[in-house]
Amino acid sequence: MLKQTARAMIGSITMMPLVALAATAPTPLSINRALAPRPARVRLASDVFVERFESAPGGRMARVLERAEQLHPGDRLIFVVNWTSNETGDFTVMNPLPHTVAFQSSTDANEEVSVDGGRTWGPLPTLLVRDAGGIWRRAAPDDVTHVRWRVPGRRAATGAGQITYRGVVR
Structure with a gap:
């Protein structure tokens, strides 16, 4: 199951809604352009890394990031979402968390989480x-089902950015 989760997380690329191209005078070139794929407003590319610490010279500890190929309970994961935008408007990046991963933290202050499958x-x-007994309690990182970030237009105007967040394999 963990191997399937790793395969699903590795290399997932998501495209946001497409932007329509402006119409031009009907010429063979404009007909070809109309048949070509439309440019994406925002492109997202995700990677998942396992974070390990190993002994280094001088008694220090070195942080090592490896691509997540096989996952084991307790592995600390770093999810990296790179985005590029060809427009300056606001947009939202949303990632579901695999049920085999417990959310830990994010590097972005614009982060919001959901604990109910993305409804709130x-x-x-x-x-x-x-909880199981029907009692309401404060949500914990283990309850997180989705993570999202609202990228404001002023930040999107840079054309590219990166969001990272952490999780632990259950």
């Missing part, structure tokens, strides 16, 4: 979940 969103400390 907010900062983790503001969310509630109902």
Whole structure:
């Protein structure tokens, strides 16, 4: 199961809604252009790395990132989402968390999480979940099902960026 999860997470590329091309005078070139794929407004590319610490010279510890090929319970993961945008408008990046991974943290202050499959969103400390006994409690990182970030137009104007977040294999 963990190997299937790793395969699903590795190399996943998502495209956001496409932007329509402006119409031009009907010429053979414009007909060909109309048949060509339309440029994506935002492109996302994801990678997953396993974070390990190994002994280094001088008694230090070295941080090593390896592509996630095989996952084991307790592995610390770093998810990297690279985005490129050819427009300056706001957009949202959303990633579901595999059920075999517990959310840990993000590097972006614009992060919001969901603990109910993406129906409601907010900062983790503001969310509630109902436990097995029907009692409401504050949501914990283990409850997170989805992570999202709103990228404001001023930031999108740079044309590219990166968002990272951490998880642990259950």
